[in-house]
Amino acid sequence: MSDQNAASGCGRRSFMKGALAIAAAPAFALNGFRGDAEAAAVRMLPKQWDEEADIVIVGSGFAGLSAAAEAASRGSSIMIIEKMPIYGGNSRINGGGYNAWTDMLKLRETLKRGEDSADLHYQDTLKGGDYYNMPELVRILVDNAPVALDWMLKEGDLKLKNVIIRIGGHSAYRDHVTLDGTGRGYVDALKKIAERNGVKKIRLRTKLTWIWRKDPASPVLGIEVDTPRGTRNIRVKKALVLTSGGFSRDLQMRKMFNPNISDAYNSTNQPGATGEVIRYAQAIGADVLQLCFIQLYPTADPDSGTLDKYALYPSRMPSYGGIFVDYKGKRFVSELERRDVVSRAEINSGGKRAFTVFTDKMIPNVTTPEEVQNGIAAGRVWKASTLADLARQMGVPATALEETIARHNQFLKEGKDPQFNKPFTPQMQAIGEGPYYSVAQWPSVHHCMGGLRINPQAQVIDIWGQPIPRLYAAGEVTGGVHGSNRLGANASPDAIVFGRIAGANAAREKE
Numbered sequence: 013m014s015d016q017n018a019a020s021g022c023g024r025r026s027f028m029k030g031a032l033a034i035a036a037a038p039a040f041a042l043n044g045f046r047g048d049a050e051a052a053a054v055r056m057l058p059k060q061w062d063e064e065a066d067i068v069i070v071g072s073g074f075a076g077l078s079a080a081a082e083a084a085s086r087g088s089s090i091m092i093i094e095k096m097p098i099y100g101g102n103s104r105i106n107g108g109g110y111n112a113w114t115d116m117l118k119l120r121e122t123l124k125r126g127e128d129s130a131d132l133h134y135q136d137t138l139k140g141g142d143y144y145n146m147p148e149l150v151r152i153l154v155d156n157a158p159v160a161l162d163w164m165l166k167e168g169d170l171k172l173k174n175v176i177i178r179i180g181g182h183s184a185y186r187d188h189v190t191l192d193g194t195g196r197g198y199v200d201a202l203k204k205i206a207e208r209n210g211v212k213k214i215r216l217r218t219k220l221t222w223i224w225r226k227d228p229a230s231p232v233l234g235i236e237v238d239t240p241r242g243t244r245n246i247r248v249k250k251a252l253v254l255t256s257g258g259f260s261r262d263l264q265m266r267k268m269f270n271p272n273i274s275d276a277y278n279s280t281n282q283p284g285a286t287g288e289v290i291r292y293a294q295a296i297g298a299d300v301l302q303l304c305f306i307q308l309y310p311t312a313d314p315d316s317g318t319l320d321k322y323a324l325y326p327s328r329m330p331s332y333g334g335i336f337v338d339y340k341g342k343r344f345v346s347e348l349e350r351r352d353v354v355s356r357a358e359i360n361s362g363g364k365r366a367f368t369v370f371t372d373k374m375i376p377n378v379t380t381p382e383e384v385q386n387g388i389a390a391g392r393v394w395k396a397s398t399l400a401d402l403a404r405q406m407g408v409p410a411t412a413l414e415e416t417i418a419r420h421n422q423f424l425k426e427g428k429d430p431q432f433n434k435p436f437t438p439q440m441q442a443i444g445e446g447p448y449y450s451v452a453q454w455p456s457v458h459h460c461m462g463g464l465r466i467n468p469q470a471q472v473i474d475i476w477g478q479p480i481p482r483l484y485a486a487g488e489v490t491g492g493v494h495g496s497n498r499l500g501a502n503a504s505p506d507a508i509v510f511g512r513i514a515g516a517n518a519a520r521e522k523e
């Protein structure tokens with residue numbers, strides 16, 4: 013680089029030999045972490061930029077694609093980087109659930125699933141998070157969840173199943189489900205909108221390895237990435253948007269912040285769900301909150317820990333009458349309880365797996381007979397014409413299972429659950445005639461409620477409480493929306509609503 017540039021600081025950088033040259037000023041880092049600490053102390057700003065974009069987005073899940081779609085619609089040039097060989101992150105393998113208290117199709121109203129409102133969704137979310145949530149962020153979530161859903165329906169050709177579910181911890185039927193029952197439906201819709209707005213491609217196998225900022229008052233200047241062709245430095249002209257997801261697969265971080273979430277548990281997440289981006293952001297002054305709040309999904313496949321289609325039945329069948337039993341064939345919790353409560357009850361049951369029991373009549377409210385049939389063929393779902401035969405397949409005592417179901421049917425008839433105080437709804441059916449079905453379930457590490465601190469504009473806040481100039485974040489990499497415990501199907505709208513806000517505000521930054 014030229015002497016002039018070396019002396020002038022970042023304000024006078026200029027293009028050199030097709031690349032962007034900047035000053036050799038030291039980059040500042042507040043609190044590097046693990047092996048990064050030493051590097052942070054000595055790292056110098058790169059001598060030149062290899063590339064530049066108005067807005068660089070780290071991560072290609074719901075939050076990243078939403079941010080890209082919004083920013084591109086405002087005329088900004090967008091670069092999305094993704095460290096994995098495929099795009100979509102956890103969003104792609106998500107169960108397709110999305111809470112919105114209404115929608116343009118009026119599904120809840122048409123299916124006559126009772127009342128709901130933004131205020132009720134707000135109250136449920138705060139209560140479900142034990143009031144650790146930032147109320148201003150929750151308000152934005154619930155008010156904008158239907159708007160974002162309609163946006164995907166209208167502009168992204170999103171298709172939904174004709175069902176509405178009530179999941180544990182919610183007091184209304186508000187969970188919408190994609191036609192294919194996975195997050196792929198939303199990912200495809202968001203990608204379609206982003207591409208239509210001018211986003212060209214997602215750079216796969218491109219991993220953020222540092223964030224460049226000159227000093228505690230400076231804006232974010234750019235990032236360092238690791239690519240199959242080596243290390244590159246990318247100048248950020250308007251803003252950097254961090255949408256890198258949670259750290260459920262980061263054993264060291266998990267154990268550091270919540271030793272209880274040890275490696276004894278599997279994880280439902282994709283392998284790229286690690287927390288290095290949080291650490292890089294911390295190293296340039298970003299504040300974090302509530303990193304110890306890490307959620308166990310109570311009903312993953314006990315063998316693999318994955319959340320396949322069948323692992324969603326335990327979270328969806330109870331709203332239509334399905335029940336949970338433990339290895340003794342007994343109920344052990346209210347089936348409409350929050351995930352943390354169900355997980356804890358399963359662990360405390362003393363067994364190694366628990367089960368959901370449901371019947372033929374419940375299936376159309378949740379999924380299709382064909383999908384259940386596939387589950388049977390895959391060995392994930394058991395089917396029997398008698399409860400005794402079902403119990404035999406599950407490996408639980410038949411008499412106990414029969415008694416449990418008879419007792420629960422009686423509770424349902426009387427409209428009161430003296431055992432676990434489950435709130436019965438008119439949509440719940442008794443487990444009457446067969447055929448009967450069951451699926452096994454067990455906790456697996458699922459969601460990180462804590463993360464980077466943001467404000468309602470999705471700006472990342474520093475440890476002194478000020479926004480870091482030109483730095484935004486959205487989705488599971490952030491903390492504060494869900495409090496101590498995320499309610500099922502609230503993460504999809506969280507990532508999409510705040511991704512849109514981050515993208516729109518990033519695009520408003522001046523070069």
Ligand SMILES: Cc1cc2nc3c(=O)[nH]c(=O)nc-3n(C[C@H](O)[C@H](O)[C@H](O)COP(=O)(O)OP(=O)(O)OC[C@H]3O[C@@H](n4cnc5c(N)ncnc54)[C@H](O)[C@@H]3O)c2cc1C
Pocket residue numbers: 070071072073074075076093094095096099100101102103104105106107108109110111195218219220221255256257258280281282284285286288289319458459486487488489500501502503504505507
């Ligand atoms: C199996 C499963 C099922 C779920 N089902 C539901 C559901 O039905 N409803 C619901 O509301 N929520 C559900 N969730 C939660 C929800 O899917 C996630 O919280 C949400 O998808 C997070 O979106 P995101 O955009 O923040 O992150 P992600 O979709 O995880 O995307 C982040 C991306 O960033 C990439 N990345 C990370 N670090 C770097 C780096 N250093 N450089 C470059 N790229 C990086 C990751 O590889 C990843 O692709 C589910 C989660 C899982 C795992």
